[in-house]
Amino acid sequence: MSTESIESEAPSRMRELLRDIASGSVLRTLLAILVSFLVGSLLIIFTNEQVQNASSYFFSRPTDTFSAAWNAASEAYAALFRGSVINFGATNFVDAIYPLTETLRFSGPLILAGLGIALSFRSGLFNIGGQGQLLMGAIFAAWASFQLDLPPVIHLVVAIIFGLVGGALWSGIAGLLKAKSGAHEVIVTIMMNYIAVSLVTWLMRTPVLHDMTSGENPTTRAPAINAQLPKIFGDSFQIHLGFVLALLGAVVYWWLLERSSIGFRFRAVGLNPAAARTSGIDVGRVYILAMVCSGLFVGLAGVNQALGRTGSFTPSID
Amino acid sequence: MKLELRSITKRFGSLVANDKISVTVEPGQIHCLLGENGAGKSTLMNVLFGLFQPDEGQILLDDQPVSFAGPGDAMAAGIGMVHQHFMLVPVFTVAENVMLGHEPTRGLGRIDLAEARRQVREVSERFGFEVDPDALVGELPVGIQQRVEIIKALSRKAEILVLDEPTAVLTPQETDELMVIMRQLAASGTSIVFITHKLREVQEVADTITVIRLGKVVGETSPTSSAHELATMMVGRDIGLTVAKNPPTVGKAALSVSGLTMFARSGVRLLDDVSFDVHEGEVLAVAGVQGNGQTELTEALLGLGERVFGSAKLYGKELVGASVRTVLDNGVGYIPEDRTVDGLVAEFSVAENLMLDRSFAGEFVSQHTIKFSKLDEFARSAIAEFDIRTPGPAAPAGKLSGGNQQKVVLARELSRDLKLFVASQPTRGVDVGSVEFIHERIIAVRDSGVPVIIVSTELDEVLELADRIAVMYRGRFIDIVPADTPRSVLGQLMAGVTAA
Ligand SMILES: Nc1ncnc2c1ncn2[C@@H]1O[C@H](COP(=O)(O)OP(=O)(O)OP(=O)(O)O)[C@@H](O)[C@H]1O
Ligand SMILES: [Mg+2]
Numbered sequence: 172m173s174t175e176s177i178e179s180e181a182p183s184r185m186r187e188l189l190r191d192i193a194s195g196s197v198l199r200t201l202l203a204i205l206v207s208f209l210v211g212s213l214l215i216i217f218t219n220e221q222v223q224n225a226s227s228y229f230f231s232r233p234t235d236t237f238s239a240a241w242n243a244a245s246e247a248y249a250a251l252f253r254g255s256v257i258n259f260g261a262t263n264f265v266d267a268i269y270p271l272t273e274t275l276r277f278s279g280p281l282i283l284a285g286l287g288i289a290l291s292f293r294s295g296l297f298n299i300g301g302q303g304q305l306l307m308g309a310i311f312a313a314w315a316s317f318q319l320d321l322p323p324v325i326h327l328v329v330a331i332i333f334g335l336v337g338g339a340l341w342s343g344i345a346g347l348l349k350a351k352s353g354a355h356e357v358i359v360t361i362m363m364n365y366i367a368v369s370l371v372t373w374l375m376r377t378p379v380l381h382d383m384t385s386g387e388n389p390t391t392r393a394p395a396i397n398a399q400l401p402k403i404f405g406d407s408f409q410i411h412l413g414f415v416l417a418l419l420g421a422v423v424y425w426w427l428l429e430r431s432s433i434g435f436r437f438r439a440v441g442l443n444p445a446a447a448r449t450s451g452i453d454v455g456r457v458y459i460l461a462m463v464c465s466g467l468f469v470g471l472a473g474v475n476q477a478l479g480r481t482g483s484f485t486p487s488i489d
Numbered sequence: 490m491k492l493e494l495r496s497i498t499k500r501f502g503s504l505v506a507n508d509k510i511s512v513t514v515e516p517g518q519i520h521c522l523l524g525e526n527g528a529g530k531s532t533l534m535n536v537l538f539g540l541f542q543p544d545e546g547q548i549l550l551d552d553q554p555v556s557f558a559g560p561g562d563a564m565a566a567g568i569g570m571v572h573q574h575f576m577l578v579p580v581f582t583v584a585e586n587v588m589l590g591h592e593p594t595r596g597l598g599r600i601d602l603a604e605a606r607r608q609v610r611e612v613s614e615r616f617g618f619e620v621d622p623d624a625l626v627g628e629l630p631v632g633i634q635q636r637v638e639i640i641k642a643l644s645r646k647a648e649i650l651v652l653d654e655p656t657a658v659l660t661p662q663e664t665d666e667l668m669v670i671m672r673q674l675a676a677s678g679t680s681i682v683f684i685t686h687k688l689r690e691v692q693e694v695a696d697t698i699t700v701i702r703l704g705k706v707v708g709e710t711s712p713t714s715s716a717h718e719l720a721t722m723m724v725g726r727d728i729g730l731t732v733a734k735n736p737p738t739v740g741k742a743a744l745s746v747s748g749l750t751m752f753a754r755s756g757v758r759l760l761d762d763v764s765f766d767v768h769e770g771e772v773l774a775v776a777g778v779q780g781n782g783q784t785e786l787t788e789a790l791l792g793l794g795e796r797v798f799g800s801a802k803l804y805g806k807e808l809v810g811a812s813v814r815t816v817l818d819n820g821v822g823y824i825p826e827d828r829t830v831d832g833l834v835a836e837f838s839v840a841e842n843l844m845l846d847r848s849f850a851g852e853f854v855s856q857h858t859i860k861f862s863k864l865d866e867f868a869r870s871a872i873a874e875f876d877i878r879t880p881g882p883a884a885p886a887g888k889l890s891g892g893n894q895q896k897v898v899l900a901r902e903l904s905r906d907l908k909l910f911v912a913s914q915p916t917r918g919v920d921v922g923s924v925e926f927i928h929e930r931i932i933a934v935r936d937s938g939v940p941v942i943i944v945s946t947e948l949d950e951v952l953e954l955a956d957r958i959a960v961m962y963r964g965r966f967i968d969i970v971p972a973d974t975p976r977s978v979l980g981q982l983m984a985g986v987t988a989a
Contacts, residue, residue, distance in 0.1 A: 426858075430858055430859060430861075431857050431858055431859065432848040432849070432854045432857050432858070432859055433857055435841070435844075435848045435859060436848055438834075438837075439834050439837070439845060439848075442834045442835070442836045442837065443830075443833070443834040443835065443836075445830050445831050446830070446831050446832060446833055446834050446845065447834070447845070448793065448813060448831075449791070449793065449813065449823070449825055449831040449832070450813075450817075450845040450846035450848075451812070451813045451814035451816075451817040451818075451846050451849075452813075452814070452848070453812065453813075453814065
């Protein structure tokens, strides 16, 4: 009835905004990047010493200030570019593109975690438990990576599956509670974050995850060679299979939400749970499934963190 | 105040929703806008109210051109509007809702709730509304909410009042009361623009009638025109206002309901021991004043209700306790009472809405992947068959006019293999041409041997479609009577009076 439609107006605004962000558009993305560049330049300019000196006589020679500002901003961005995309000062090709491959390597977990959270938003859920899910994914994968002893490839696959399960388990609990008791997922996922951090920190002091000979600090053991994400461009680069997994994740996400009937139900529930229910969609089940799927993506981000290294890690990897 | 809309044009992309529309409303006049679904009536009123900016044309109040940047300007100029979909805050009291946006204050900007209450009481008394200023809006029946909307407009000294399909959600009695109020207002000098699809109301209350078709004014006429003339003018072709139907060929009992009872959380019985059969090939119409358990009855049958007891067997299969999906899979087609809440996902395209209850299996899905080309094909044929006015299958359903949204729901539910069809207010907000069409389709479903349950607060509709009429009163079937029962008897039954 009419009152209900009004009642749902405020949250639906919010949902609309989030969905807009999650579904995104090229223009918006470009604008966001442009604006951040501009704001960044201003910060650089105002904190730059040369600019400050030149501005003290701004009214007698304004051009000095402007050229100092230009120099400061352009130098900063050039350095940024050199450090993160292509090092044009390098003497060989490998050194020149090394920064780019590093950027891609770091983008892997960010992409995956972003997909997971976006999935929950589109299903009308505010999964803000990315931290906990990522940690659980990471330690599940880590545990499998050094506690099991399996042949190559199989070990990696098993460790990845462990990570997926870890993430999905953690988010699934929130989904289950929401579906069965109506407990709000925002509260639950936040609390699950705290639980995850404490749990992981504790486990990293026990033999489950910790190498007891290596001191008191909470760390994991290093993943077995067989379970490490292999480097994809040879040993000169750090970039590993995790980036490929992230790209695969993006494709799966697209199919799931835009093409599959499962995603169709996710979106229907996200936009109008009442109509979804009337159409025979089990809203509670969708909440659980959507949280689990969300956690799978975030868990894979954790896998990326845990297995995309040769050494140990600490609870601060999220 | 005199209102003149001069040559208003409003476009949405390539669609011209209003095409050089001119309307003049004299002071103290009740001016009806009549037109098919999607003709552009609400759009025109939204332009007047400052919600849309016209692409061309002028608004004149007492011959002075005005322009409104938003509803605030329009209200300040003396225009009040009751929207097709209410704009009230359910958790606020009546007084709080009425003052919202122009809160009376005392020193230091403190809100003067007493003053707001006084205003509500004053307006209520003047027009004989019985509205408690301290009642929570969300707990009021729709008819009273409607009045709150009107009080809201009047308390701002509206001299021009726009009522966009106010009667779509009202019971016949409430409608009669509303029309009395409209006449009172007009007599005291308020100009009223009244939009409705019910020709009887137009004839009863209008001073002048403007008919709009496809965004253009097709003519002005007076309320002395017959319903048939009005309908023909509106639709642009000769239409019959009653469905020619053959007597039913009634088969065996398909749905057997016995002892169906449903409790509210508070323990109140919403349905009280309801028992009946519906046979193949017959329409059982459920009549009654809104709020006597009709909604709960359909929800209980669909598996949407909670705390439901008793039994409802469709060809021997128990529906009570089954999930909605199981019920639908058993061949039950369902038109929910409120399309915007339960029938459609407004942001989804028309095509996506057409597959809303078919995402698990069926022709549009294989291997969990949606076959969009097939869906698009189906959507196109449904749009053509049901004459849904939309830019295309990809248009968001929420952007369609009210009646066209209703047709989307109908097209979806009637395009499945049905074993039982349950429709609640199937023609709410639908224009007369489409009412004819929808009624024909419902009779066609009946004639194909499917049992049909129609719930309607519209007595005309009940009499039009029914083979038998069940009257609901306080959660019970007070009686089931033949279709030729006189209105007066039905009216008494609806008020809870059984023939001794
Ligand atoms: N915000 C919008 N964006 C795009 N198109 C719109 C929008 N609002 C209305 N329309 C279109 O404009 C046309 C006129 O719609 P309008 O709501 O004015 O019809 P109406 O005469 O009020 O119909 P009904 O009797 O069904 O309420 C329709 O085709 C509708 O799809
Ligand atoms: Mg309208």
